[in-house]
Amino acid sequence: MNNIGAADISDAGATGVGRAYATALRRRLGVLGLLGVAVLASLIADIAVGPAAISPPALMHALFSPAAAPPETVLILWQIRLPYALMAACVGGALGLAGAEMQTVLANPLASPFTLGTSAAGAFGASLAIVLDWHVGGVPQTWLVAGCAFVFAVIGVVVLDLLTRLRPADTGTVILCGVALVFCFQALVSLMQFVASEDTLQDLVFWTLGSLNRATWPAIALLGAALACVVPFSLRAAWGLTVLRMGEERAASLGVDVPRLRRAALLRICLLSALAVAFVGIIGFIGLVAPHIARRLVGEDHRFYLPASLLGGAFILSTAALVARVLVPGVVVPTGIVTALVGIPFFLAIILRRQVLS
Amino acid sequence: MNAPASDTGLMAQNLFVSHGRRMVLHGVTVGPFGPGTLNAVLGPNGSGKSTLLRAMSGLVPLRGAVTLDGQDLGRLRLPARSQRCLYLPQSLPEPMQITVIEAMMAARHVMPAPVRQQAAPSPPAALPDGRGTRVSTIGTAGSTLPGVAADPTGCAGQIARGSLPNGTSSGPEAALAWLEHMGIAHLAMRGLRELSGGQRQLVGLAQALSRRPRALLLDEPLSALDPYYQQRVMDLLAHEARETGLVVVLVLHDLNMALARCHNASVLNDGRIEASGPPETVLTPALLRRVYRIDACLDTGASGQRFLSVRGVAPAPRSMA
Known part of the structure; x- marks a missing residue:
């Protein structure tokens, strides 16, 4: 994390303000620590709970000594539960971070990869690759689908950015353009479903429902690597994003290269949301809900807000994934359905609260 | 043909700016505004004042030249340009969930300004009417500003006591020092969204300074402030100008403030400069009638200060029919 300023506090500590600021910093770092612990706890619960009743000691044994553990336990742990749990945390974190950056660069608290069509665009790209059965020599299908989802997610974000720039955009305009994109890409996904063969239709339904069941280690590695690459750049841009949140003209006047900052943020948003949708389909509302919770917990100093949104997203999706498995005994409900059911009331609450405030 | 660029101070030459097909500025030339001076940009609503400031800061495309100390600012990229010539928009900082001290730190962090290059701040240019002297004596007992106390809020004495951090420090103690300088240290740990419009305007000004x-x-820096803070901000700007050679250009609607506190006034009307020079020579009844459509005259107060008396709206010109 870039320059929290904790070292400087001692000098300012002589004053009450210095002490209050140091306390606020400690509190926020504490909140981040608690969120980290919560993510870890939900991850452990995700691994421990499942239809096959495996005791925690057996799981630990299979985790640390797979060669000596029963093969079926090793298979369940390493091929089902661990990928499922880790993918939930990675996708949640990616969508949480992407949502937080999106809300800042589009100056809109209702922005998220799901509500503004990025996820739908990515799903269309992925379904295009599946239905047309594209192959590029030597490239595995998983990566090709992810690449195609990425390209269309970029197109979705760029189109949204252009639409909102054609006319001076207020909050409503951005949302309406995003809703238009959602409908447009959902119609295209439906078209793909219509022309798809029976074999590929099942794959396509997967995109629209959003499910963690197909998590694989290469996909987790790719998403994890993307997160590891993006997070340092996000944190490096934290000050600029904080100033941008104060107003675009103010940021520009204070020397922030706004177009460059915005382009870089949109690229990060594309990368994270496109990879997330490419591997697990459309998971709604995480990118919307996590930033709002992070804002409540640590405020909008992006040094804290971005990591809190990432951890919050990871925690919410991890918990939702757990709920999706225990909701109906013996059946794993697609996680996208669970997040949507929880997210829609939250979405309405934000809109109603904004109307009351205005 | 453009006049030669001034070696000191800020100057805009022959600026043309359009919004779409509508021309907003028609060949505007202002300045040179010397180091340590306060310069008002006046004019009715929609006359192009904000556009002039935004053009000078490089935020809108323009035809023409803006120079600072002889350097063509158009050759600099926006971040580097803002480091030398900073524009403060009229809009207030968004009421976001961030404390004032963090807002200050963020503003200083996005581009740490280097320590001023000039070895010693230049004093304000001595004007024929002694205005330069007036500014330099602000905060002392004997003000040379007729009828107006040099430091009505007692701010300058407070300013002199504290030493301010240089431009490179972006830690909390530097942010706090600037808040103390502005007299708003008590707001340091308050959230921006809890503040009133005037308080947010002060925070924005502290960020810029x-x-x-x-x-x-500065685009209407006093618009949301009560009379106390209006005077206090003007004290601060005068102090900064005097101490550091800062060139201040500010859009004002308060003509008496311009008259009392500024060295120069440039009056814009319909995207053109109507008049420019010392405020008491510029703000003539004829100009006020023509530009603002008000009936006003310059009066002299009991202690010799000059002020504008507005009698009302000027009668509409007779129809030529």
């Missing part, structure tokens, strides 16, 4: 630019372009 803390960057220590060479020239500061």
